[in-house]
Structures are given as C-alpha cells and as structure tokens.
Amino acid sequence: MRGPDIAWYLAVAAFLFATGALGVLLRRSPLIILLSLEIMLNGGNLALIAFSRLHGESSGQIFALAVMAVAAAEVVVGLGLIVAIAQKKLDLDVDKLSFLRG
Amino acid sequence: MIVAAWICLVAPLAAALLITLLGNSISRRVAGYVATASVLGSFAAAVVVLAKLWSEAPGDRSHASTAWEWLTAGSFHVGLRILVDPLSVFMMLIVSGVGFLIVAYSIGYMDGDNEERRYFAYMALFVFSMLLLVQAGNLVILLAGWGLVGLSSYLLIGFWHDRPPAVAAAKKAFIMNAIGDATMALAFFLLIQHRQSLNFPDAFAVGPGHGWLVNLVALGLLGGAIAKSAQIPLQTWLPDAMEGPTPVSALIHAATMVTAGVYLIVRTHAVFEQAPRVLELAAGLGAGTLLMAGLIALVQTDIKRVIAYSTMSQIGYMFLGAGLGAYGSAMFHLMTHAFFKALLFLAAGLVIHALAGEQDIRKMGGVGRLMPVTRITFLIGSLALVGVPPFSGFFSKDSIIAASLSRGWYGAILFTVALIGTFLTGLYAFRLYLIVFPGEPSPFVREHLMRDSHAAGMEGAHATGESAHEVHEHTGEGPFSMTAPVIVLAVLAVVGGWIQFAPLWHPVSDWLDPVAPPLAVPSNTQEALASLFAVLLGLAGIGVAWLIYGAKRLRVPKLAFSQRLLEHKFYFDEAYDAAFYRPAVWLAKGLGRWIEGPIIGGSIREITAAFREAGLDTSRIQTGLVRTYALAIAASLAVITIVFVAVR
Numbered sequence: 242m243r244g245p246d247i248a249w250y251l252a253v254a255a256f257l258f259a260t261g262a263l264g265v266l267l268r269r270s271p272l273i274i275l276l277s278l279e280i281m282l283n284g285g286n287l288a289l290i291a292f293s294r295l296h297g298e299s300s301g302q303i304f305a306l307a308v309m310a311v312a313a314a315e316v317v318v319g320l321g322l323i324v325a326i327a328q329k330k331l332d333l334d335v336d337k338l339s340f341l342r343g
Numbered sequence: 344m345i346v347a348a349w350i351c352l353v354a355p356l357a358a359a360l361l362i363t364l365l366g367n368s369i370s371r372r373v374a375g376y377v378a379t380a381s382v383l384g385s386f387a388a389a390v391v392v393l394a395k396l397w398s399e400a401p402g403d404r405s406h407a408s409t410a411w412e413w414l415t416a417g418s419f420h421v422g423l424r425i426l427v428d429p430l431s432v433f434m435m436l437i438v439s440g441v442g443f444l445i446v447a448y449s450i451g452y453m454d455g456d457n458e459e460r461r462y463f464a465y466m467a468l469f470v471f472s473m474l475l476l477v478q479a480g481n482l483v484i485l486l487a488g489w490g491l492v493g494l495s496s497y498l499l500i501g502f503w504h505d506r507p508p509a510v511a512a513a514k515k516a517f518i519m520n521a522i523g524d525a526t527m528a529l530a531f532f533l534l535i536q537h538r539q540s541l542n543f544p545d546a547f548a549v550g551p552g553h554g555w556l557v558n559l560v561a562l563g564l565l566g567g568a569i570a571k572s573a574q575i576p577l578q579t580w581l582p583d584a585m586e587g588p589t590p591v592s593a594l595i596h597a598a599t600m601v602t603a604g605v606y607l608i609v610r611t612h613a614v615f616e617q618a619p620r621v622l623e624l625a626a627g628l629g630a631g632t633l634l635m636a637g638l639i640a641l642v643q644t645d646i647k648r649v650i651a652y653s654t655m656s657q658i659g660y661m662f663l664g665a666g667l668g669a670y671g672s673a674m675f676h677l678m679t680h681a682f683f684k685a686l687l688f689l690a691a692g693l694v695i696h697a698l699a700g701e702q703d704i705r706k707m708g709g710v711g712r713l714m715p716v717t718r719i720t721f722l723i724g725s726l727a728l729v730g731v732p733p734f735s736g737f738f739s740k741d742s743i744i745a746a747s748l749s750r751g752w753y754g755a756i757l758f759t760v761a762l763i764g765t766f767l768t769g770l771y772a773f774r775l776y777l778i779v780f781p782g783e784p785s786p787f788v789r790e791h792l793m794r795d796s797h798a799a800g801m802e803g804a805h806a807t808g809e810s811a812h813e814v815h816e817h818t819g820e821g822p823f824s825m826t827a828p829v830i831v832l833a834v835l836a837v838v839g840g841w842i843q844f845a846p847l848w849h850p851v852s853d854w855l856d857p858v859a860p861p862l863a864v865p866s867n868t869q870e871a872l873a874s875l876f877a878v879l880l881g882l883a884g885i886g887v888a889w890l891i892y893g894a895k896r897l898r899v900p901k902l903a904f905s906q907r908l909l910e911h912k913f914y915f916d917e918a919y920d921a922a923f924y925r926p927a928v929w930l931a932k933g934l935g936r937w938i939e940g941p942i943i944g945g946s947i948r949e950i951t952a953a954f955r956e957a958g959l960d961t962s963r964i965q966t967g968l969v970r971t972y973a974l975a976i977a978a979s980l981a982v983i984t985i986v987f988v989a990v991r
Contacts, residue, residue, distance in 0.1 A: 265973050274969075339967030 250291035257284030269334050271326070275319045282312045344395040345408040348427045351388035351435055352474050354381045359467035362460055371459040375450035378463035382446050382470050386439035393432050401857050404429050407480045407543075414483065419539060424480030426543050430858040433674060433851075434477035434606055441598040441681045442470045444828035448689050449590040451825035452696055462502060466594070469495035473599050477606060482531050482541035485607075489527065489567065492603060493520040496595050500587040512583035519580040523570020530563025547613035561618035564611055565625055572604030572658045574632045579915050581655055585647040585702075589695055592647055593688030597654050598681040605658065605677055608665040612859045616668070623753065626666025630760040633659025635913060637767030641774065642909040645702045646691050649775045653728060654684055656764060660743050663757060668862025669746035671852030675843050676739035678851070682839045683727035683735060686832035690721040693829065694779065696821050698791045704778050706787040711780030713792040714820050718780045720833040725772040727836040729881040730765060735840030737878065740765070742845045745865035745873035758873075765877045769884020777892035846870050 257280055264277025286305040293301025326333060358381030362374045369377070396404045409422035425431075446466050453459050472495050476488030493516075501513030531541060537556060538546050568574075573581035584596050595601070608615060608625060615622045633656040640652035657680045664673030694710055694717060695702055711718035727734035730741065744765075747757040784792065820826055843851045846867045865873070890897040911917065 262977055266970055266977065269970075335969040338969070342965060342967030 247291055247295050251288060254284045254288040254291065257281070257287060260284075269336055271319070271323050271333055271335055271338075274335065275316060275323070278319075279312060279316070282308055344392055345406055345425075345427065347388040347391040347395070348406075348408070348425060348435075348478065349410075351385045351392065351439065352425065352471070352478055354384040354388070355467040355471040355474065357381060359464045359471060362464040362467065366460070369460070372450070374460040374463045375446075375453070378467045379443065379446045379450065381467055382439055382443040385470065385474065386436070386443050389432065389435040389439050392427055393436060396427070396429065396432055401853075404857060409480070419535060421481060421483045421541065424484060424542065425478040426480035427478070428858050429854045430606075430609060430674070431477050433678070433855065435474060437678055437681050438470065438473045438477060438599050441685050441832075442473075442594060444831055445590050445594040445598065445685060445689065446470070448593075448692070448825050448828040449588075451822040452590050452692055453588065454822075458502075462499075462588070465495055465498045465502065466591075469499060469595065469600075473603070476603055480543055482534065482543075482546060485610075486524070486527060486531065489571070489603065490524055492571070492600050493517060493524065496520070496584070496600055499591040499595060500584045502587055502591065506586065508583075509586040512580070512586040516580040516584050519577050520570050522577060523567040526563040526566030526570075528563075530560045530567075533560050533563070543610070544613060547611060557614060557617040558621060561615050561621035564607060564614065565621055568604030568607045568625070568662075569628060570604075571607075572601050572662065573655050574604070574628050574659065574662055575635065576915070578632060578636070578655055579912070579919065582643075582648050582651045582912070585645065585651050589647065589688060589692030592651065593685045593692065596651060597684035597688050601654060601658055602661065602677045602681070605661040605665050605673055608662070609670045609674060609855075609859050612665075612668075612670060616862065622666050622668070624666075626663050626747075626757060627753075629659040629662025629664075629666055630757045630764075631659070632656065633663065633764040634760050634767070637764050637771060639909050639912050640771035641767065642906060644705055646694065646704050646707070646775065646779065647688070647702055649704070649771060650684070650687050650691060653687075653768065653771065654680075656768065657684065657728070660740055660761065660764070663761060664743035664746060667743075667746045667750060667754070667757070669743060669865075670859035670861055671849070671855045672739065672742035672746060672845070672861075674855055675851045676736075676743055679727065679735035679739040679836070679839050682832055683724045683836040686720060686829060686836050687724040687728065689825075689829045689832065690717050690724060693717045693821055693825060696825070698788065701787070701791075704775065707779045707785060708788060709780070709782045709784035710788055710792075711782075712784055713788070716820055716826055716830070720829050721776060721780065723833045723836055725776045727840070728772050729769045729885060730877055731881060731885075732878060733837070733840070735836050735838075737874070738840035738842075738844055741870065741874040741877050742843075742865065744877055745845070745869045746863050748865060748869045748873065749863050762876050762880050766880040766884040769881040769886075770888050771884075773885045773888035774892050777888060781893065 261277045261279070261281030261284060264280065265274050268274055268277065286308055289301040289305045289308070293299065293305075323333065326338070331338065355378075358377050362369070362377055405426065405428040407424055407426045409424040411423055412420060413423045414421040446463070449462070449466065453462050456462065469492065472488050472491035474488075476485055476492055479485035479488055497513045497517040500516050501510050503509045533556060534541060534546050537553070538548070540546055566577075570577040581596060581601065585592055587595075615625070636652045636655035636659060640649050640656065643649045643652060657676070661673045661676050661680070664670070664676060693714065694707070697710075697714060698707070701707070723734065727736040730736035744758060744761045747754040747761060750757065843849050845852075845865070852861065887897070891899055908914070
C-alpha cells in the first residue's frame with residue numbers, strides 16, 4: 242500500500258478546492274456555481290481520505306461519505322431552485338438575482 | 344328574626360340579578376313587577392323584624408349576624424355582618440316602604456321607555472345598596488353600601504344616557520360623592536389603626552386622650568355625610584341630578600339616599616360626641632344649607648329643581664337636629680320628609696308625565712283644573728313641607744328647631760336661621776304650587792291635556808306600542824298604578840306626623856333612645872315657642888307667596904344683583920370650576936406642552952430615529968449579490984485560517 246506522499250494528495254486537494262472556490266466567486270451561472278461547489282467538496286473529501294489513510298483510521302472515510310450525502314442533498318435543493326428560477330423565466334445570472342438587497 | 348333581616352337585604356339584589364340575567368326573555372312589564380315585588384318583600388321582612396324587636400326589652404334590641412368572614416388582613420378581620428337594632432329597622436322600613444311605592448309608581452311612569460328592564464334592575468340594585476348601608480354591622484360594609492348607593496345613583500341619574508346633560512350630571516354626582524367616600528375611608532383607616540376593629544359599636548370607643556384622632560375621624564365621617572346628603576360645600580350635584588327620571592329623583596334624591604348622611608351621623612354619634620366641635624360644625628353646615636337652598640329655590644324655574652332645593656333645605660334641618668344631638672327628632676324628620684318629599688316628587692312626576700316631559704314651570708299654570716288628584720296631593724305635600732299643623736312636617740321640624748334653643752348664643756343663631764328657613768319654605772313651596780296648579784290652564788297645558796279628554800285614553804297608548812312614550816295619549820293623571828302610590832303617600836304625609844308629638848307622646852325618640860340617646864331634650868316651653876314661631880313664619884311665607892303669585896297684589900321685587908346671585912346658585916359651580924377644573928386643565932395642558940411633547944415624546948422620537956438610521960446603514964451591507972456573500976465567506980475563512988495558523 243505504498244503510493245505518493247501525503248503532500249501530493251493535499252496539493253491536489255488544495256488545487257481542487259481553489260478551482261472550485263474561484264468558480265464560485267467568478268462565474269455567474271448558478272448551475273456552474275453549483276458544480277464548482279461540488280468540486281470544492283470533493284477537494285475536501287480528498288484531503289479527508291488522504292489523512293484517513295495516513296493515520297490508518299476509517300473515521301475520515303466515513304466522514305467523506307457523510308459529506309457526499311450532504312452534497313447530494315445540497316444538489317437536489319440547488320437544482321430545484323434553479324428549475325424554479327427557470328420556470329419563472331428569470332435570467333440564470335446570480336448578479337441579476339439580487340432582490341434581497343437591503 | 345335575623346333571617347327576616349337577611350331576606351330584607353337580599354330580596355332586591357336577587358331581583359336585580361334576575362332581571363339582568365333573564366334579559367329579553369321577560370317582558371318589560373314583568374321586570375317592573377319583579378322589582379316591585381322584591382321591594383315589597385323587603386318591606387314585609389322589615390315589618391317582621393320590627394314586630395320581633397318590639398316584643399323584646401328595650402335594652403336587648405340589638406342583634407348582629409355574620410354571614411362569613413369577608414376580609415382578613417393579619418389580625419384585622421371584617422365579616423359580612425349585619426346589625427339589626429331600632430335605628431336600622433327604622434331606616435329599613437323607610438327605605439323599603441317608600442321604595443316600594445316609588446318602584447310601583449315607576450311601572451306607569453317608565454311605561455314605553457326603551458330600556459325599562461335596565462331601569463328596574465338599577466332600581467332594585469339601589470334599594471339593595473341602601474339596605475346594605477343601613478343594615479351594615481361594621482363600617483366596611485357600611486362603606487360598601489355607601490359606594491354602591493353612589494354607583495346606583497350614578498347609573499340612574501345617567502339613565503337616559505343619550506342626553507349629554509344627564510351624563511354630565513351623573514358624573515358630577517359620582518365625583519362629588521367620591522370626595523366624601525375618600526374622607527370616610529381615611530377616617531376608617533385611622534380607626535383601624537387605633538381600634539383594630541370597625542364593628543359597631545366597639546369601633547367608636549376611641550377613649551379620652553385622643554383629641555386630634557377623634558376630631559379627624561369625625562371630620563372624615565362628616566365629609567362623607569355632607570357629600571352624600573348634598574350639604575355645603577359639596578351640594579352642587581343634587582340639583583343637577585334632576586336629569587334622571589322623576590321616580591329616581593323621588594327615591595334617591597328625596598326619600599332615601601341623601602338622608603344617608605343623617606343616618607351616618609346618628610349611627611356614629613359616639614364618635615361625634617367626643618368631637619363636639621365637629622358636631623357643631625355639622626349643625627352649622629346644616630343651618631347654612633337650609634338657608635341657602637331655601638333662597639335658591641325661590642328663583643328656580645324647573646319644577647323638579649325647586650323640589651330638589653327644598654330637599655337640600657330639609658336635609659339641612661336634619662343635619663341641624665343631628666348636630667344638636669336631637670337624634671330622635673332628626674330621624675323622625677327624615678321619616679316624615681321621606682313621605683312628603685316622595686309625594687311632592689311623584690306628584691310633580693304626574694304633571695311632567697302628563698305634559699310630555701316638560702319641567703319648566705313658566706309654561707305651566709292651571710294644571711290643577713285638569714288634574715284634581717295631583718293638585719290636592721301636591722297641596723298636602725306642600726303643607727307638610729312648610730310644617731303647617733296638622734300635617735307631618737309640623738311635628739318633626741319644630742322639635743329640631745326647639746332643640747337649638749338650649750345651646751347658648753350659637754343655638755340662638757341656629758334658631759334664627761332655622762326660622763328664616765321656615766319662612767322661605769312657605770314662600771318657595773307655595774310659589775311653586777300657585778304657579779303650577781290654580782287658575783286657568785295655560786296654552787301649553789291646554790295643548791297637552793285638553794286633547795286627552797277625547798283621546799282613547801290609556802288603551803290607546805298601549806295600542807300604539809313602543810312609541811307611546813313620546814305621545815303620552817292617556818288621560819290626564821296617568822294610570823292607577825301611578826296615582827295610587829301618590830295617594831298613599833299623601834295619606835302618610837297627613838297622618839305620618841301624628842306618630843310623635845314631642846310634648847305629649849314620642850315613641851320614635853323612645854324607640855331610638857337605646858341606640859342614640861339624645862344630647863338635648865327641649866322642654867315643653869321651648870317646643871311651644873319654636874312651634875309658634877315656625878308655624879307663624881311658615882304661614883307668613885305662604886301668605887307672601889299668595890300675595891305675589893296667587894292674588895298678584897304684590898309684584899316680584901326686582902333685585903337684579905341678588906336674583907343673579909341666586910340664579911347662579913351662589914356661584915358655587917363657577918367657583919369650583921375656577922378653583923379646580925380650570926387649574927387642572929391648565930396643568931394638564933402645560934404638562935402636555937412642556938413635558939410630554941418635548942421630553943417624553945421627543946426622547947421616543949429620537950430613539951426610534953437613531954435605530955432606524957443604524958438599520959438603514961447596516962442594510963447597505965446586504966447587496967443581494969451572491970458573489971459578494973461568497974467572497975465575504977471566503978475572505979473571512981482565509982482570515983480565520985491565517986490567524987489560526989499564526990497564533991499556533
């Protein structure tokens with residue numbers, strides 16, 4: 242069970258997380274933002290699993306499974322919202338969906 | 344016997360509750376019958392109590408009964424306690440007896456009014472309150488009855504609540520009475536502090552060496568008495584109270600409620616006797632009131648107001664008697680006054696009823712030709728009021744006047760004032776009688792009464808149903824249920840006085856002696872002297888009234904200043920207005936302008952404005968752009984991470 246060093250895994254995880262975060266911050270389509278969020282979560286998952294393997298413990302993997310479940314639920318809600326927005330014939334652009342301005 | 348006393352007390356209360364709870368399920372007529380029957384029941388029970396007491400030895404005629412413990416505060420207990428003794432039985436008989444006649448009269452008088460049930464419930468409540476007042480076995484129950492009487496009087500004066508003057512009069516009566524209630528309550532506090540008990544009679548044994556205490560207590564009680572009995576300086580509510588229905592005026596403002604002050608003085612005479620100066624003050628206030636009211640009555644033009652002022656004047660006599668320690672005479676005058684004053688009011692009510700609510704005597708005249716029964720009964724009432732023998736006022740009033748003779752120079756002043764009062768009584772009573780009754784009917788009277796002779800009479804009134812109140816198309820004097828009480832009262836006003844003829848027989852004074860032994864018993868010479876002067880002056884008053892208003896040989900003297908003074912009732916209302924009402928309004932306006940506006944209102948305005956400003960400022964952070972929120976989250980996360988790493 243040898244493989245790359247833990248640092249490599251963490252580097253990939255950090256890369257994935259940063260990519261997702263940039264996507265969330267820069268893109269304007271809610272669909273893409275949702276996808277970017279998934280990438281961020283997967284980055285987190287990768288880090289969890291890497292540490293789990295390093296320490297030889299299963300709790301990190303179980304935690305990763307829980308994150309996947311949460312991610313699935315979140316996607317359901319998010320996609321539902323997007324469908325609802327589309328049905329209202331509104332632009333799918335988060336900058337235009339700013340009705341909650343104070 | 345105690346059971347009979349309790350029945351006497353609760354019967355009217357039961358009727359009031361019954362009428363209230365049954366509401367529309369009983370007819371208006373039935374409500375009247377229920378109230379009348381309950382008061383009659385009270386009277387019957389009072390007669391039973393009287394008979395039982397009569398059969399006992401004079402020394403043991405006092406019985407107390409406590410229903411239950413009502414209030415407890417530490418070592419201070421107050422029970423729902425009634426006391427049956429000669430004095431309370433005397434009052435019970437007057438209240439329920441005269442009350443019965445007046446409530447029975449009301450059935451005819453109020454016929455067709457829209458709210459008869461409410462009226463009869465109030466009347467029954469009033470009789471209950473008055474009975475509670477006179478049967479109270481301790482001062483707290485007495486105060487409860489006192490307050491309930493004030494409440495019922497408020498409700499009944501303001502019975503026609505769509506008339507602004509009636510509502511104003513009701514409020515005035517209530518507020519004036521509240522002043523007296525407050526001074527009484529203060530007196531009770533002093534007694535509680537000193538005696539730990541308000542039960543009769545141990546509450547009064549204050550003991551020597553407490554001069555200031557006794558004087559304060561007596562002053563407080565006197566304050567309550569003068570407010571309820573409309574004596575100077577709290578008298579202004581009584582004439583205004585004539586805004587209520589006429590039977591109410593008869594019941595509350597003549598026969599029972601206003602005499603409660605006299606009852607209070609006689610009941611608490613033990614306190615007053617330890618404060619002789621206050622007792623003299625009571626006599627002086629009574630004398631002042633009887634003179635002032637007699638003068639004002641000379642210029643009033645409202646039939647009920649004239650009688651109201653004569654009530655004030657007669658209660659002045661009672662205060663004079665009670666203040667001089669002639670308790671038996673004062674109570675006896677209370678009784679005869681209840682008869683003839685209720686008679687006068689109810690007879691006046693017949694006139695007002697027949698004239699569709701008109702009370703201005705300047706429009707009346709010659710009513711007597713069309714209403715012979717009313718004329719004769721009113722004449723009897725007036726003669727009894729003036730104190731012409733053999734009518735009842737003669738027997739009772741003269742003993743009071745005689746009692747003042749044994750009091751030195753102070754008594755001499757009171758004697759003179761009381762005699763001037765009898766002259767004025769003759770003058771105003773017969774001014775009223777001569778203007779209203781004899782002679783040719785005036786056009787106004789003709790219009791209202793002549794038409795009735797060919798109208799369908801009473802049946803016609805009932806056939807037209809609810810609107811009969813405005814029309815009054817019955818025969819001149821009203822139904823039998825209205826004339827019968829008047830006739831009974833007229834008989835009582837004639838014979839009622841014969842119960843006691845001070846020099847020869849005096850059962851009323853003997854009956855009350857165990858409760859309130861008199862301080863002064865006038866000798867027969869004094870009685871004769873007082874009677875002689877009083878009767879002569881009363882007749883002189885009648886004579887002057889006849890010369891002016893009957894034979895028209897004398898003209899009404901024109902004295903512009905005094906006339907204005909009297910028409911403004913000695914400017915008491917104006918003085919109170921200037922002394923209390925205006926400053927209160929000014930103070931309120933000033934406070935509103937200088938305190939409430941800038942300080943209270945201003946601070947609240949400023950605080951709300953500051954919060955709104957802060958909210959508006961912070962709300963600018965909420966851009967509504969999801970990406971700003973995301974950036975904020977990411978940035979804060981980054982900061983937290985950096986701090987976390989750096990601190991570690």
